[in-house]
Amino acid sequence: MKDLIKRTIVGSRLLQAAGRLRGPSAAILMYHSVMEDPGSQEAYLGEIILSQKVFRQQIELLARRFRPTSLDQVERFINGKAEIPDRAVVVTFDDGYTDNYEIAAPVLNELGVPATFYATVECVDRRMLPWPARLRFCFRKTKQKRWTDSSGKVWPLSNKPEREGAFLRACDECCQLTGAVQEKYVASVANELDNQVPVDSGALMMNYDQMRALVRQGHIVGSHTLTHPNMAYVNSDVARHEMIESKRRLEQELGNPVLHFAYPCPALSPHWTEGTVAASREIGYATAVTTNGGLARQGDDTLRLKRIGSRETVEALQWSLECAFAGHLR
Ligand SMILES: [Zn+2]
Structure with a gap:
């Protein structure tokens, strides 16, 4: 019954009309991993893996009913330097798993959806999972x-x-x-626990060749720190080091400026502070995304952007986005 009501509301475009009254905004979506068989790597990644089938359905939904937009464009919009279309959505991936390149990117490329991939740099360098x-x-x-x-x-x-x-x-x-x-x-x-993590699990992380290919395909690669700490719980020198060195390493490997950062949110709250926001600006990042829920609007601080977490089904994602654009986060 509840699903029927939801479908009727979404179908009536009532929410879309409500959203238009609130002015332009962008929904920045957060994904992690996309696999053919999410159960195969559950021991490592738990519930952050989305099935390839559902991912494709979701990206088709974005391409059909929303307006996929690059993070660079949204950054210019927030700073008042560019327009964005109604119902703009930005696709982002945290951590930097190989499946982002092997499974997600082909779907994104086929459907013309740009994305941003945030790499955990020491995990790339040392071939190990976060x-x-x-x-x-x-x-x-x-x-x-x-x-x-x-x-x-x-x-x-x-x-x-x-x-x-x-x-x-x-x-x-x-x-x-x-x-x-x-x-x-x-x-x-x-x-x-008498349990050593298999070394070959490091193959689940993207390498720099794959990241360079993503950039050539028109996507953005950003930093997700060096070692994936909670940036609000490490001292300010350490936090700065994580931001500066991950940016430097990625720039060295990719050969272009790295301007985008994603805060890890592995445990404890909050996962960013006024101090880390100020540091990210001074270090030269143009945007930083958090895991706080919500849309990006003109005049927001681009160094503490809200996102919307991925959903398990295409229907749930559509409902979340319609509610968010109508001004009701779900
Ligand atoms: Zn992460």
């Missing part, structure tokens, strides 16, 4: 019956909810660490 994926694997696949966190609290691991609870606790600890200290933390969890 730490949340490696920790998830350790907790999901361990045979150990308990794990002790940094405060000495013992977490039982005898069923799925207990493992998930312990994993989330480990994420709260690890998201505050970067670089070698973060690596040491992941290694200590892996040792205690």
Whole structure:
């Protein structure tokens, strides 16, 4: 019944009319991974994988009912230097998985939809998954019956909810660490859980050749930090280092300016601060996207842009977008 009401409202274009009254805005969508069989890598990536079939349906929806727009164009619009079409949507991908290049990009290219891909630079350089994926694997696949966190609290691991609870606790600890200290933390969890992350899982990350190809295809590659910390929970020097070095490495490899940044949101809240926003501006980024929900509007600060998370079905995505453009976020 609820679905029928939703379909009727969407079909009546009532929401579209309401949206037009509110002036132009853009919905920046956040994706992570797209795979033929999302179950195949669930131990690493959990629920952030969308099936190729649903992804194609969603991109077809965007191409047909909305107006796919580049992040550069939206940045110029927000700063009052360009127009954007009604119902503008921007497609973005976080983390930098190989499937973005192998599976998502061909669909985007076929349907003429530009996208922005945010790479976790040290994971590219060292051919390894971001730490949340490696920790998830350790907790999901361990045979150990308990794990002790940094405060000495013992977490039982005898069923799925207990493992998930312990994993989330480990994420709260690890998201505050970067670089070698973060690596040491992941290694200590892996040792205690007697579960080493397979080295070949690094092949799930894009390499620089694939990123260069995406740029040649007309897409944007941006930074998602070096080591995927929560930028609000690391000290300001470390946060600056993550922003500066990831930008420098990508520029060196891609041969063009890297102007776009995405805040990792691995655990804890908030995931950005006034200080990180000021630093990103000073370092030379033109935009930074967050995982706070909402649309991008003229006059917004381009260095703390809101996004809309991906949805599991095409219907759910359409409903979210119609509601957002009508002024009701769902
Ligand atoms: Zn991320």
